Amino acid sequence: xxxxxxxxxxxxxxxxxxxxxxxxxxxxxxxxxxxxxxxxxxxxxxxxxxxxxxxxxxxxxxxxxxxxxxxxxxxxxxxxxxxxxxxxxxxxxxxxxxxxxxxxxxxxxxxxxxxxxxxxx
Numbered sequence: 001x002x003x004x005x006x007x008x009x010x011x012x013x014x015x016x017x018x019x020x021x022x023x024x025x026x027x028x029x030x031x032x033x034x035x036x037x038x039x040x041x042x043x044x045x046x047x048x049x050x051x052x053x054x055x056x057x058x059x060x061x062x063x064x065x066x067x068x069x070x071x072x073x074x075x076x077x078x079x080x081x082x083x084x085x086x087x088x089x090x091x092x093x094x095x096x097x098x099x100x101x102x103x104x105x106x107x108x109x110x111x112x113x114x115x116x117x118x119x120x121x
Contacts (some may be wrong), residue, residue, distance in 0.1 A: 028035060044057040077084070 046056050048054050048056055
């Protein structure tokens with residue numbers, strides 16, 4: 001055959017599909033436990049993105065833990081509501097009023113400025 005000769009073979013799509021399916025089935029049935037392990041390993045070690053070291057699995061686990069922790073914290077806050085209310089009321093009783101704050105601001109000012117407008121009428 002000359003070097004520039006070209007051979008063309010046409011194979012039906014059905015034949016190609018059948019061979020690919022047979023090859024995939026052969027791989028899947030050889031060691032299904034290893035295949036499952038590889039799929040699980042891949043799923044649990046996949047990164048959120050190329051810039052983040054966190055895996056998708058770690059992110060989901062952390063979200064679930066935070067959700068449970070939030071629920072526990074909300075319940076604890078509800079239990080502590082009377083004590084929190086008492087502490088807030090006590091603190092409010094100690095605080096100065098707005099009038100006291102204004103009085104202290106005026107005392108601290110060294111000069112008081114006023115703008116006057118005289119009308120000729």
